[in-house]
Amino acid sequence: MKVEKISELTTNRLSVYLRCLNELLAEGKRTVSSDKLAERFHLNSAQIRKDLACFGEFGVRGVGYYVEDLRDHLQKILGLDKNHRVGIIGAGRLGTALADYYGFTQTNFDVVALFDNDKGKIGQRIGDVDVFAFKNFAKVAKKDKIDVAVIAVPAQFAQSVLEEVTKSGIKAVMNFAPTPLRVHDGVKLKTIDLTISLESLSYFLSHVNNINGNN
């Protein structure tokens, strides 16, 4: 199954281009060259041309790209013309914050359910979203047509939660637990490990301080 025809680094860059094009559109710009796009958003113009060339001929000589056309193309390539329904497992602070996260509504993802094991949380309503018992995940996922799971539970429970959700047929999972997880083939897992980012800041600070004498 050749699902990943282009690399994730490429799709990440397409996401960035899409954001820039939306900004230009909001300003009423109709065309943009790869050089202008690169200059304005601190990107690499050769990389832009290379990335977009993978998907056909978007540029017009002497004009550049038509902003709206290119935006529509990128949305289609990224599958943003279809909606996805998200179930968040873990109705703690992070899970409930994510249920309300503006990034989901900005894209094509709707959070439709929260899941937890805590009887005090099950049956509650957080914003527009109900909290269900996690043991009923498969049933609720089927009924509510959930196709994306977000794992927001402590690290030690993350792998078993992942097993359960993929058993119920979920193929796309976003994991916030700071631990590496193992997935089966055909399932896409994105781990958002904030501690890795924090440690990279820590490394930077420790070397800045060594050089500047603890400034």
Place this chain on the structure above:
Amino acid sequence: MKVEKISELTTNRLSVYLRCLNELLAEGKRTVSSDKLAERFHLNSAQIRKDLACFGEFGVRGVGYYVEDLRDHLQKILGLDKNHRVGIIGAGRLGTALADYYGFTQTNFDVVALFDNDKGKIGQRIGDVDVFAFKNFAKVAKKDKIDVAVIAVPAQFAQSVLEEVTKSGIKAVMNFAPTPLRVHDGVKLKTIDLTISLESLSYFLSHVNNINGNN
């Protein structure tokens, strides 16, 4: 100023090794080879040897690595032996969830203050953390020795918040607003853009569905 002696991809891998070593230590393991480490945690053993070789000779022929020694070395390399104090700007759902995020306490970061413009939030206490007026950021940051800022405000305010916090001398910033930001030299910015990860899941799902006939 040569701050980044090793690439961020390398520090990210060191963070992963550190997590694995902590897991082995918790299990009472005293030594581990790069092959065993790679096998157990789905890593690349040649890459492990190469990464660790940058920092001196940690391995012992016939033994592998001493787990605790290597863990201590990695913590020192990543600067985790020093504490950092975090101010979070934006006391909305995401900001307050982050104030309580277990990842901060797992590492060497303490969240010491929240900041907002909303008069209804200023003066409140969320968990152990007070909410201050953002206009007083420089003053509070100096008094509370804040050296890391976390931006958890809507995208359109993120750049101006970044300017303010770097003006007050902050050199490490983590940004959750889904927008590219411009920083001055000597400031380290990590953007955690969940929408980019979501769009990469979207791309995957759209291609799985095309292949499997909307399974």
